Amino acid sequence: MFNVESYTDNLEKNYQLVIKQLQALIEDEDDQIANLANASALLNQFLDDTNWVGFYLYKNDQLILGPFQGLPACVTIAIGKGVCGTAAKQRKTVRVADVHQFPGHIACDAASQSEIVVPMIKDGQLIGVLDIDSPNKDRFTDVDETYLEQFVETLVNYI
Template identity: 55%
Template structure:
C-alpha cells in the first residue's frame, strides 16, 4: 500500500472533504476494523489541531471497549448510556459537547479534556461503536467539524463491508 497524506487546503469544509478522501484511500480494499480504526485515528489526529485524543470505542455486544486511538491512555470500558460516548451510542446522535464539565455523567479519562465530539457508528441497525475526539480547548468543535467527522466515520463503517 502506498499512501501519502497531503496538506489540507481551502475552507474547513473543503479540508474535511480532502481528509475524507484520504481516509477512503487508507481503507480502500481493507475490511479489518482494527487496522482501519488505527489508520483513521492516526490520520485525523495528525490533520487536526487542538485535539488531545482521537479514537474508537468498539461495541463488544455488551459495552464500548477502547479500540485504536491516538492520545493519552484511556478508559477501557464504557457502559451504554454512560458519559458522552455511551450517550452517543444509545441515542444514535452525534454528541458535540462544548464543555465536558457541564455534561451530566461525563467520564473524565483525561483531565485536560474540555470539549468532545462523539459520532455513533452504526451499520444499519447494528451498533459498531463510536468515533471519539477530545480537545483541551473549550468549544473546539463546530458544525463543520461535526459534518466532516461524521463523513469520516461513515468511511470507517463502510469499510467493514468490503
C-alpha cells in the same frame, strides 16, 4: 481581518480531502482494527487542538476501547454513561462545548475540555463510536460535526 466564510470554506475543503485520504487508506484493506488505527492516526494528524482521537467498539452490551491516538484511556464505558455512552445509546452525534457541564462525564484525560462523539452504525446496528477530545472549550463546530459524520459514514462502509 478574520474572514469566517473563507475559514469555513477552507475547513470544508480540508475535511473533503481527509475523507478522500481515508478512502485511499482503507479501500483495499478488510481488517477492521487496521482501518480504525489508520483512521484515528489520520484524524489526529489532521485536526488541530485535540488531545485524544479514537474509537470505542460495541461488544457485550458496552463500549470497549479500540484503536486511538492520545493518552491511555478508559477501557470500558457503559451504554448511556458519559458522552460516549450517551451518543451510543441515542445513536446520534453528541457535541459538548464544556465537558465539566455534562452530567456523568467520564474524565479519562483531565486536560479535556470539550468533546464530540459520533456513533458508528452499520446495517442498522451500533458497532462503536468515534470519540474526539480537545483541551479547548467549545472546540467543535457544526462544520466539524457534519464532516466527522461523513468521515464515520465512509469508514463504516469499509469495516
